Each structure stands twice: as structure tokens, then as C-alpha cells.
Amino acid sequence: METLAHVGEFGMIRRIRTLLQERGCRDADLIVGAGDDTAAMTPRRGHDLLVTCDVMVEGRHFLREIMNPVQVGRRAMTMNISDIGAMGGTPRWALVSLGLEGDAAMEEVLELYMGFLEALNPLGAVIAGGNISRSGGPAFIDVTLIGEVERDRMVRRSGARPGDAILVSGWPGQAAAGLDILTGTANEEDAPEARHLIEAYRSPAHRALEGGAVAGTGLANAMIDISDGLPGDLAHICEESGVGAELHEEALPVSASLRWAARRRELDPSSLVMRDSDDYELIVTCAPMHAEALKAAVARVSDVPLTRIGWITDVVDRLDLVRGDGARSALKPRGWDHFSEPGKRD
Amino acid sequence: METLAHVGEFGMIRRIRTLLQERGCRDADLIVGAGDDTAAMTPRRGHDLLVTCDVMVEGRHFLREIMNPVQVGRRAMTMNISDIGAMGGTPRWALVSLGLEGDAAMEEVLELYMGFLEALNPLGAVIAGGNISRSGGPAFIDVTLIGEVERDRMVRRSGARPGDAILVSGWPGQAAAGLDILTGTANEEDAPEARHLIEAYRSPAHRALEGGAVAGTGLANAMIDISDGLPGDLAHICEESGVGAELHEEALPVSASLRWAARRRELDPSSLVMRDSDDYELIVTCAPMHAEALKAAVARVSDVPLTRIGWITDVVDRLDLVRGDGARSALKPRGWDHFSEPGKRD
Helix, strand or coil, X not given: CCEHHHHHHHHHHHHHHHXXXXXXXXXXCEEECCCCCCEEECCCCCXXXXXXXXXXXXXXXXXXXXXXXXXXXXXXXXXXXXHHHCCCCEEEEEEEEEEECCCCEHHHHHHHHHHHHHHHHHHCCXXXXXXXXXXCCCCEEEEEEXXXXXCCCCCCCCCCCCCCEEEEECCCCHHHHHHHHHCCCCCCCCCHXXXXXXXXXXXXXXXXXXXXXXXXXXXXXXXXXXXXXXXXXXXHHHHHXXXXXXXXXXXXXXXXHHHHHHHHHCCCHHXXXXXXXXXXXXXXXXXXXXXXXXXXXXXXXXXXXXXXXXXXXXXXXXXXXECCCCCEEECCCCCHHHHHCCCCCC | CCEHHHHHHHHHHHHHHHHHHHHCCCCCCEEECCCCCCEEECCCCCEEEEEEEEEEEECCCECCCCCCHHHXXXXXXXXXXXXXHCCCCEEEEEEEEXXXXXXXXXXXXXXXXXXXXXXXXXXXXXXXXXXXXXXXXXXXXXXXXXXXXXXXXXXXXXXCCCCXXXXXXCCCCXXXXXXXXXXXXXXXXXXXXXXXXXXXXXXXXXXXXXHXXXXXXXXXXXXXXXXXXXXXXXXXXXXXXXXXXXXXXXXXXXXXXXXXHHHHHCCXXXXXXXXXCCCCCEEEEECHHHHHHHHHHHHHHCXXXXXXXXXXXXXXXXXXXXXXXXXXXXXXXXXXHHHHCCCCCC
């Protein structure tokens, strides 16, 4: 078996370059890819740049035992694509820093790159550069992704207004329920629902097309992708917009598989929807009168629904869950302590 | 002492944002910095983008025992600035992924960021985003740096032509000699020369201004920054340009401090110049008749000299060192095996 220790960083990079040439997209705007001091590209006229980076550390953000290298690569790229999509933009160019152990197998590194390409190719985005190092510990994958958005079409976190409808895409919570099954904390047999949830964890989708459609309407006031849990990311919108929010428990979208999991585990389905879960769905806010237009715009590019799940309020520092009987309880998502700190609204 | 485990990723990021606001530059082209799904910026008209990323892993690329966090941060940013400079560009926006252990001290992370700013501020470049994770092992610092270059002014590795003069900036090899002293493999007392070499290691300079001046003349055929040793990076130019090269030992620039170190260690000064050394000097090639114009252009922005050290040849796959007596020996830098591999010229 060829390993990093055998072929060296240079050898590995050569093999990766060949893979990218054979399996990656072509991009006429990429002037220089790998093989120079930097990558170089021509930005599209009338567009602004969007740049994000996210790192995945083995043992913390992914486990080899339950994901193969293709799935790990696809997830690492998907989470970054999701961020670009949540601004309303289009991913263009990725750079990848890999930290590997000496015994990392060439074959698995190439599979990891195949996972990157599976996420990038449908969007016509390309890998423009990167580097490989020994990590001296757990492996890490740091992806920087550059996208573009038409000038003045960007949708930020900070634009939510009291009275806005809160919409969410798809079916949040499925990935976390799938992870439970994979890690054995939910001991469920090989039911179709279980397989569906596992797939939601192993091969999560991004909502970049949906985010682009939302931005294209010019009707959304705020947008974010979910990476800290639905309440956590709604809290980020509230914090940046200086507003509060209420979520309606009965309105939360619960997929059939998630309802099945909730029943078996004797849990509230809504608690599964609101957990930390690597689904990369979008939260969007807009004036209530525009909600249907947003749903229609998304429906033109995607089968994934937008569901109205609550309202933005003017009660700053407060995120409430409203139950079917009208009972109200305060949600305290992780990171919500921002609110209590002086000087936070930068 | 506050640590990552105490304040959490969110808490640490808040403190970093405050530091950046207080001590970083302002950038009117940065539309969105930290605090949204992505950073967003308006690219300059008539310019292309340059993007590079480089990672530093503790224990492999830096040792806490011999560098403080400010120095580590400055080096991490400097090596990326150097890459942008070697294309003839101007650094604009950095993103930083940090992998830290739970006991990482808040204070030291802020010092690391001060090091980033010490490198970026003189250039008016800013930190536009990033993230923090637990590394589960040695700390790592992955910097992505985006720069801009005037369209058609970029200087690539691949343009060297047989007959070109090879120029090098500054005094390669000083950083490696300084590292020897710090790690005790060279047991030299606290002489001024030793302090000078140590400083060259701890606070290396980039040559971004010099690279910009070179590119501005339109007279350079190829440029690269030295990060794999002088012969190694000259080999990269040769490989990408399909040429060979000869270096003239007597022409290699040897600083007074390096000459002192060579004498004490009973070594050839040229062997110290040609080692792997984190100096981030530039190698430039140009038609011989333009060498003086390039030197003059650099002299207008910098005290660092350009020195002619050899010629590009048409003997593909061959990198020779020519001694004062005319004796010729083949250099075999790390990575030079590219040449022998089929399908390498991608």
C-alpha cells in the first residue's frame, strides 16, 4: 500500500493533480491552478467575492469508522458550499489544506478528493490549489471556498426585521438522528427509515441552488445555513439583526423518517428537529407577504420545501418556543450567551 | 489563565474580533468580515485574484520553545504574503483556521493574531474570517491569503527561457543558520552575528514589495519564492518552464553573518546558502539585458539587493553548480525526481 511516508508530499500532490485534470471541471476563469506560487483567477464582472473556510478534524468532526473517505470529502466541501449558498452566491474555487499522518494511504487521499469533486462538479466549481502536511496527530481537512454573488444580491444575517416570517428549508435533524444510529446510541435495526437517516448523515446535501434562488428574488431579509442547530443559527440571525424570534413547535417540518425515529425513541419530534445536526439547511426571513414568492422561487430549482416555522419579534435577546397549546418557553441555544455580553454588537 | 476550554470557540472568536477591530486595518472593499456565513469583498477592477494557503503544524513547522506566539503568527502570515509577492501581487484578505488544544491560552491566541497583524498591517491587508477547532493533537495554523495583481502583470514560474539571467533577492540561508543556533546543533555563543541569524529565523521578511516592483517592470520571465531551498525552487522554475539551469557558486550572495557561521562550522558558505531555509527570498529570471533594470526597480522600493547567480540553460532536467575553477556538479534538490516521472508536465 502506498502511503504519504512512501510517496512524500510532492508525490502525493502529483497524483492529486492528475486526478483533478481527469475528473474535475474545466474553468476558463482559472488562469493558474496548482503548480505556481499561488492560484490565479479572473473574477466575474459585476460580482462580489464570498470567501469561507471550515475545518474538519478526525475524531471530532468525522469518524473513519462510520464514513468512508469519499463521504468525508463530500461533507468537507458541502459544508463550505452551504456557507456560500447561504449568502446567495455560487461556489467557484476551492483550496484544500490536508494534515495527514505518515501512514495515510494514497488511495484514501484520492478517494477524499473524489468526494470533493462529487460536491464541486455539479456546480462547475474547481479545486484551484492547496497543500499537504503531516499533522502529527489526528488528520484535518481545511477547505477554503471562494464564490461569487451578483452585486447587491447578497443576503446577510443582519437584515431580519420584527414581523418577518421565518422559513426553513428541507428537514433539519435527520443527519443527527442518522449519526445516533451509526454510533449505536440509537439501537435501531436496518429499517428503511434508519437507512434514510444514515444517508442524510453520510451524504448531506447543501442548499446552494435554493439559496441562490432566494437571493435572486431580492425579497429575503436575512439568510443563514444551519451548522450550530436550528435555534443556534436562528440566534445568530437575531444577534446580528438586533431582534428576537419565536418558533412554533407545531410548524416545524418533521420528515417521516425523523417521526419514526422519535416514536421509537419516545422523544418529541421537535426536539430532534432542533438539535445540532449536520444537515446544512437554510433559515430565511422575509416580510410575510413575500413568503409564497420565496417558496415558489425555490420550487423552480428544487424539490426541497421551504416551511414557515415562526416569526421575528422585536423582543431583543429572546428566542421562544411556542407550543400547540400556546405555552411559551425560552430556548437557550449554544452561543446564545453572546447576548449578555457588553460590546457584542460589532 | 483563560483557555479555549474555559471560554469556548465562540468566546475566543469574540475576543479575536475585538482585537481585529482595535488593531487591524480598515478596508473599504471588505463588505462583510467575520460574523456572517462568509466574508464578502469587492474585487478591484482590472485585476486578477491570487489565492494561496499554507499550513504550519506545531512540532513540524514551528517549535514553541524557540518562537513566541507573535513570531509564529508573523511567520505564518509572512510565508503566505511571500507567495502572493512571488506572483507580483498585493495581499488583501486573509482567512485563518486554527486547530488548538483545549488548554490553549486565550492570551497566546491573541498574541498569535498580533503576529498576523504585524505582517498584514504595513500592507493594508486585513483578516476577513476564519474558524477555531480543537486539533486533538499538535496545534495547526492554516492561513488562506487572497491578493490581487494588475491584469497581465502576473509573473509565473513557467516563463523562464534558456539564456535568462537568474537573480536572487537578499541573503538566503540565514534563517536556517539561525535555527541551528536555536536548536543547539550549532553551539555558538551570543555573538552579534548569531543574534542576527536568530532574528532572520524568528522574524523573516517577505519580499512582496520587491516582487511587486519586479512585476511592475514587465521585464521578468519567471519568479518564485524560496520555500524548498534555493536549488529546490529553482528546480520548480525549470520544471514548469521546461529548461535547465546552472548556478555559479562564487556568485551566490553570502551575508557577513552567514560567512561567520560557515567559518565557525568549517563549512562551505555556499552550502549554507543553498540549504532549506525559511527566508522567503525571491528567484527571478529575465533576459540578461534587463537584469540591471530589474535591480534598479527593486532598489527604488527596498534596500534588499538582487544578485545574479547563474543562467537558465536549454539542458532540460539538469541543474548544475559551477565552481570557481569551472568544475561542474549536478544538484539534486528535494522534489527534483519530478523530472524522471512520466506525465509530469501538466
